[in-house]
Amino acid sequence: MNALRVILPASCLVAAIVVLIAALAACTGKPPYPRFEPTPMEIVHEMLKLARVGPGDVLYDLGSGDGRIPIAAVNISSADRAVGVELDDQLLARAEQKARDAGVADRVTFVRQDLFESDIAKATVVTLYLLPETNLALRPKLLRELKPGTHIVSHSHDMGDWAPDRTLDVEDRYGKLHRLYLWRVP
């Protein structure tokens, strides 16, 4: 009985704290933070092909993790330049080292910045692997800043009621299916 008297108020307190944290997150108006989960390299190649990345392109990866998409855009698809926007210092350091190792550090830049505050006006291609809520929150920025004709490719998540110009289902090397979405900015 005594144990129950202690456990019940304690569980109420935990529940109240959880509700309070959720309410505070909602009040900031910011979508949840997508944690690092790399796009498998074979899927990166499909994303670049879907966006038809090639010479003349400037690719921005918003939330660039270990830098694999910007590096492949320049190294494999021959984009002119690529920019990765990322907040995690360790991932940024890893990405910069990988760009140096691949010999593309002069054409691939990594910026420590919140992707919602980055200047993406120079992009001809934008790649995303975020969360559904983050994609939705990004829509006004994409429309405001990107030039008509800019390609947007998202791994796994759609853009709500924005109808994609193309979707593609691709299997990774383990047989897991990944859905890719392509939009062209009107």
Ligand SMILES: C[S@@+](CC[C@H](N)C(=O)[O-])C[C@H]1O[C@@H](n2cnc3c(N)ncnc32)[C@H](O)[C@@H]1O
């Ligand atoms: C799922 S990972 C994708 C990494 C990479 N684009 C890829 O496809 O391999 C999402 C990345 O976005 C970064 N990220 C999340 N929210 C961010 C924000 N507001 N500004 C900058 N980076 C962010 C995370 O640190 C994480 O590295």
